Amino acid sequence: MSVVEILKALLPDLESQHERDEHYLEAAEDDADLERRLHEIEDRGRNVPAQAITLGLYER
Structure with missing residues (x-):
């Protein structure tokens, strides 16, 4: 199981940057x-x- 899959399982409401x-x-x-x-x-x-x-630490 990848890290992304684990995070999605633990935090199902977490959206990707694309979403x-x-x-x-x-x-x-x-x-x-x-x-x-x-x-x-x-x-x-x-x-x-x-x-x-890479870390997603930028403003919208």
């Missing part, structure tokens, strides 16, 4: 808001150290 991003995009009010949110997600990791990205 969180999908919900964030679904909440867009209109096309302009959706476009802004897409750019925000794309730009999110550009100025963050690689280790922070």
